Amino acid sequence: MAPERDLHGRFQTIKKIGEGTYGVVYKAIHTKDNVKCALKMIRTDRDEEGIPSTCLREISCIKDLQHDNIVTLFDIIYANSKLYMVFEFIDRDLKNLMELIEPTRKLLPQVYVKSFMWQLLSALSYCHLRRIVHRDLKPQNILVADSGVIKIADFGLARNFSFPSRNYTHEVVTLWYRPPEILLGSQRYSASLDMWSLGCIFAEIASNKPLFPGECEISQLFKIFEIVGTPNSTNWPGVDDFPHYKAVFPQWRFDLEKLREMSALDENGLDVLREILRYPPERRLTAKGALSHRYFLQNGFTQNRPSVTDLLKSIKTHKRTSSASSQQENSFF
Ligand SMILES: Nc1ncnc2c1ncn2[C@@H]1O[C@H](COP(=O)(O)OP(=O)(O)OP(=O)(O)O)[C@@H](O)[C@H]1O
Numbered sequence: 001m002a003p004e005r006d007l008h009g010r011f012q013t014i015k016k017i018g019e020g021t022y023g024v025v026y027k028a029i030h031t032k033d034n035v036k037c038a039l040k041m042i043r044t045d046r047d048e049e050g051i052p053s054t055c056l057r058e059i060s061c062i063k064d065l066q067h068d069n070i071v072t073l074f075d076i077i078y079a080n081s082k083l084y085m086v087f088e089f090i091d092r093d094l095k096n097l098m099e100l101i102e103p104t105r106k107l108l109p110q111v112y113v114k115s116f117m118w119q120l121l122s123a124l125s126y127c128h129l130r131r132i133v134h135r136d137l138k139p140q141n142i143l144v145a146d147s148g149v150i151k152i153a154d155f156g157l158a159r160n161f162s163f164p165s166r167n168y169t170h171e172v173v174t175l176w177y178r179p180p181e182i183l184l185g186s187q188r189y190s191a192s193l194d195m196w197s198l199g200c201i202f203a204e205i206a207s208n209k210p211l212f213p214g215e216c217e218i219s220q221l222f223k224i225f226e227i228v229g230t231p232n233s234t235n236w237p238g239v240d241d242f243p244h245y246k247a248v249f250p251q252w253r254f255d256l257e258k259l260r261e262m263s264a265l266d267e268n269g270l271d272v273l274r275e276i277l278r279y280p281p282e283r284r285l286t287a288k289g290a291l292s293h294r295y296f297l298q299n300g301f302t303q304n305r306p307s308v309t310d311l312l313k314s315i316k317t318h319k320r321t322s323s324a325s326s327q328q329e330n331s332f333f
């Protein structure tokens with residue numbers, strides 16, 4: 001049911017824009033200010049009475065996260081035993097953007113890849129400094145504004161919950177961005193968890209293909225091992241203590257060529273990715289460390305944000321010209 005009645009006419013819901021792990025998201029207009037927003041209705045378990053106060057406290061913390069690259073939480077409303085989070089509305093998510101590019105069979109130009117990474121790392125560095133871990137970074141949780149500004153959504157939200165395997169509507173939750181320590185059963189998570197997810201996203205936006213598209217937990221682990229190598233107590237001291245670790249795992253070696261091919265990154269980009277995909281979480285590149293990597297010093301990288309409106313125009317033009325002629329070699333951008 002659309003939430004308008006629950007919110008006493010304060011919002012006019014326009015349409016449902018998504019269903020996530022914890023609830024449903026609507027595009028809505030705040031009637032008084034005429035501002036577009038994303039209204040996220042959080043599911044609460046029926047057998048629980050209302051929302052645990054610890055959860056409310058955690059969510060209130062997100063309100064204090066103020067950064068250009070983190071979606072702003074305008075308000076939290078508790079009505080009719082439901083919790084609504086009111087966020088600024090952003091044009092689309094990164095998954096939608098990649099789906100628009102896909103049919104052109106071209107890659108996202110490197111200036112965009114670099115700019116998106118810079119912005120994501122800036123947001124992570126800001127949050128990690130405050131000991132806030134996202135835990136569920138994936139292209140659907142990364143929003144892309146027409147101006148080229150990137151904003152991370154759902155920060156801190158997942159901290160209150162265990163890793164769910166199914167979402168609100170019982171769809172399977174993606175494992176593609178989950179780090180090996182969690183897949184192996186670790187209960188401890190730190191900022192390095194987000195870095196692993198970001199590494200997977202980095203390769204995916206550069207190549208327009210998911211890096212480790214596993215179908216279940218074990219296939220997810222094997223997809224990782226095939227490229228990064230099967231971990232052992234030499235390259236990851238203590239790995240054999242993880243609950244799901246098996247000495248009989250098939251053995252693969254780290255395959256740099258495959259990583260280069262799959263990620264479509266240049267040498268410096270590939271180096272960032274390698275440093276992020278380290279097995280021991282404490283050896284992974286940190287967000288702050290990544291920001292000072294030479295990848296961001298290369299080719300006169302400025303922190304200017306290339307426009308996504310221009311990118312979308314080029315995609316449209318490309319589609320028109322390639323359908324008008326049979327030539328597939330039309331240049332894109
Ligand atoms: N602030 C926002 N502005 C515009 N669209 C949004 C906003 N927040 C979320 N969305 C859209 O709604 C979709 C569903 O959001 P939601 O976070 O509930 O689900 P999810 O991201 O698919 O999964 P999860 O719950 O695991 O994060 C997102 O993928 C995104 O496309």
Ligand SMILES: [Mg+2]
Nearest residue numbers: 020140141154
């Ligand atoms: Mg989300």
